Amino acid sequence: MKKFFKAVDDITRREILEMLKTKDMTAGEISDAFQISKPSISYHLDLLKQADLVISEKKGQYVYYSLNTSVLEDVISWLVSLKQAGGK
Amino acid sequence: MKKFFKAVDDITRREILEMLKTKDMTAGEISDAFQISKPSISYHLDLLKQADLVISEKKGQYVYYSLNTSVLEDVISWLVSLKQAGGK
DNA sequence: TAAATATTTAGATAATTATCTAATTATATA
DNA sequence: TATATAATTAGATAATTATCTAAATATTTA
Numbered sequence: 177m178k179k180f181f182k183a184v185d186d187i188t189r190r191e192i193l194e195m196l197k198t199k200d201m202t203a204g205e206i207s208d209a210f211q212i213s214k215p216s217i218s219y220h221l222d223l224l225k226q227a228d229l230v231i232s233e234k235k236g237q238y239v240y241y242s243l244n245t246s247v248l249e250d251v252i253s254w255l256v257s258l259k260q261a262g263g264k
Numbered sequence: 265m266k267k268f269f270k271a272v273d274d275i276t277r278r279e280i281l282e283m284l285k286t287k288d289m290t291a292g293e294i295s296d297a298f299q300i301s302k303p304s305i306s307y308h309l310d311l312l313k314q315a316d317l318v319i320s321e322k323k324g325q326y327v328y329y330s331l332n333t334s335v336l337e338d339v340i341s342w343l344v345s346l347k348q349a350g351g352k
Numbered sequence: 353t354a355a356a357t358a359t360t361t362a363g364a365t366a367a368t369t370a371t372c373t374a375a376t377t378a379t380a381t382a
Numbered sequence: 383t384a385t386a387t388a389a390t391t392a393g394a395t396a397a398t399t400a401t402c403t404a405a406a407t408a409t410t411t412a
Binding site for chain 3: 202203204207214215218219222234236237238239
């Protein structure tokens, strides 16, 4: 979960996740939504990938990014367990 | 949620939260569980407090820290909404 | 095949963060 | 009241991070 927490501790990366909620997008489309440079977005996408929060698939010259939600189970469980501890 | 994500993006702070799951503890007791200095723990406790994840209460010369789980609602909701988007 | 487009990699840098020691503040006790 | 204990604040520093520009790689198209 280490990498998950790092990945979501950044507003740009959280916004990328939000965008991917609606549809899969190419690196370029994602980049267009931000003011920061393409290499910076590439860097953010890499961190999201390392955290298994996104999957990338190359189609021709484009790279499509999509949400991977399987990691969320563990994190949600951890948070719920914290919450329940509070209500003891 | 900004401060929440920052707060939990650190192993020491996540461990502090884990410890507080079982019982309320003084700053000193928390500090004793780690190898790092008391001022560093104080710094981590402050970040947890800023994120509203802990509450502190002074009793005599001791400061007791306890878990505050109310913030978790929003975070869990956000994660669940991400998860559901994935299943579309 | 040459040029254009999409993306990532490399290398540099400013800002942020986690840590330390020393000093300070607040409380309790001899 | 002086000393000990608990905790935080101040100031410094090394490590990490997010960003940039320039260059490289891969693919498509003229």
